[in-house]
Amino acid sequence: MRKITKNLSPVSLESYKRRNPSNRYSDLSPQNDNDARVLADVGEACTKEQYFLCAYCCCEISGAAEDTRNEHVQARRLAPDLSLDFNNIVASCKTLAQCDDAHGSQALGLMPLMQECETELQFTINGRVKGLTEQARQTIDVLRLGGERDNNRSLIEKRKRLVEALIWSYNENPDEIFTESEETLMCLIDDLLQPEQGKLQPYGPVLVNILKGWLGAVNITA
Known part of the structure; x- marks a missing residue:
């Protein structure tokens, strides 16, 4: 891991939160064009601020959905109020049985934001x-x-x-x-x-x- 310094939240995400103050991350639908744009903007922003490395294992990621996933360091089930907080989202690789795929809803003692x-x-x-x-x-x-x-x-x-x-x-x-x-x-x-x-x-x-x-x-x- 390397320590990630979070930048400003994407404009599209903040706009979505203002329009939908009671929504959670799970309400964003990839099938909806506007929601898909928000999801893509979040992934792109995270990937860039991580210099195109997975937040956990430091393998190369592109920011595209094929190899990159928006990951909540404090799992959504444990911290639902942080599900749309950009400061709680990083970009993870999609490797099976490690990183985001292994994280699930478990608590993390050490995070790449520390x-x-x-x-x-x-x-x-x-x-x-x-x-x-x-x-x-x-x-x-x-x-x-x-x-x-x-x-x-x-x-x-x-x-x-x-x-x-x-x-x-x-x-x-x-x-x-x-x-x-x-x-x-x-x-x-x-x-x-x-x-x-x-x-x-x-x-x-x-x-x-x-x-x-x-x-x-x-x-x-x-």
């Missing part, structure tokens, strides 16, 4: 993620993010493969990345955090987390 999502999850070069707090471990389990308990092998292998490919794209060997100087690794982190044409690289925040974790451990033992 700064702690960048410090309480610890990713490793082998594709796994470890929760450093109970709320982080609970969230990993709920979203099936490839931790020690949920064992989402598909995501673990995909994350390992794409993080390694990302390292190779910088002409670095994944087996030797931690032998580089602190200055080199900091430059790599800075580059990964810079969007290109409004997009971050898929799983870029995961590699940033790995590198920051390594640098932090080195500085502690130094």
Whole structure:
């Protein structure tokens, strides 16, 4: 995860809320042209502010309905009054049995709207993620993010493969990345955090987390 900074709510969503003050998200019908526009605007706005990465696993998303879903971080069943609150909506991938599809109506202890999502999850070069707090471990389990308990092998292998490919794209060997100087690794982190044409690289925040974790451990033992 990377911390998401929410921008202004789409005009179409705010207009819908003014016209329908008692409605909930479930009242928006994809079969209605006006409602479909609202749903699309919300998805597009979320995708752009997330730099085209899934709010949970950081895979690439397009913002289109084929691979992206409007996701409520506080589930609609648990927080019905927030169902049309743009600050409670993010863009998730549609991968089966993880992220939005796994979330359902369960509570999340750690959310991508919290700064702690960048410090309480610890990713490793082998594709796994470890929760450093109970709320982080609970969230990993709920979203099936490839931790020690949920064992989402598909995501673990995909994350390992794409993080390694990302390292190779910088002409670095994944087996030797931690032998580089602190200055080199900091430059790599800075580059990964810079969007290109409004997009971050898929799983870029995961590699940033790995590198920051390594640098932090080195500085502690130094």
